[in-house]
């Protein structure tokens with residue numbers, strides 16, 4: 001069983017319009033509504049690949065009920081803390097010129113009391129499900145909680161020898177890595193902001209070594225990724241593909257990594273599988289979804305070399 005933590009989930013509404021510009025009125029060509037927040041994207045991809053997955057975090061109000069119903073429908077086991085506030089909505093506007101605009105609600109304020117309930121739940125889930133060995137914690141932290149929340153979860157999990165993947169940004173990532181998560185997966189902007197540098201793809205290998213973390217994947221969108229797994233560095237090169245919606249590709253990559261690691265894949269197979277999951281999300285309309293046929297095909301076209 002794999003566990004995902006989404007502290008600030010959302011209903012994600014993706015609107016596809018032609019010629020999007022500010023100040024206009026647009027009718028959608030089509031729209032997609034999904035239960036979002038990075039952790040729930042990870043959960044959906046894990047489930048699509050037939051893994052047993054449990055999701056936790058905070059849910060509230062009618063939007064929270066909608067997300068719970070969605071998770072039930074997808075047979076994703078869910079155990080969230082119910083809060084008084086309303087779970088947020090996030091809007092993505094995708095246009096035919098390839099532009100991509102996002103509007104993200106802040107979401108509800110989480111009180112210390114609710115956070116305490118969440119910690120108790122997190123502990124209970126881990127204690128009662130001894131088969132959970134891998135946890136992903138992703139995304140932003142809701143209003144009201146301290147920046148060191150992820151650090152606390154990682155410290156707790158480390159005590160039980162449970163591996164945590166941290167996928168976040170800014171202060172949450174900076175704080176979280178102090179507790180030594182098993183893997184972080186920043187993109188180029190996130191790693192640059194963490195290191196306070198403006199590095200390009202070629203010159204940050206030395207810098208990520210200095211972070212003294214066991215595993216790091218820096219995802220580079222259409223340029224593939226660079227990975228450090230234990231003491232080995234890899235450059236992952238990918239072919240050009242017809243991208244439809246790249247949102248959630250990083251989340252899909254994490255799902256792929258969790259599966260590959262659970263199945264004991266060697267480094268190359270693991271990285272190919274994780275990268276193929278990211279790419280496979282980019283060619284689907286839905287955020288946090290993958291095309292299984294594309295996945296099987298593209299995996300053989302990914303090249304990895306030691307650097």
Ligand code: ATP
Pocket residue numbers: 186187219220221222223224225238241243246247248249250251252253275276277278279282
């Ligand atoms: P998100 O936060 O939306 O989940 P991210 O910024 O964390 O995404 P990306 O670097 O965009 O993650 O993507 C992760 C992986 O998905 C990349 O390493 C790549 O393999 C694949 N991918 C993403 N965008 C593209 C693209 N435009 N073309 C090909 N592959 C892509």
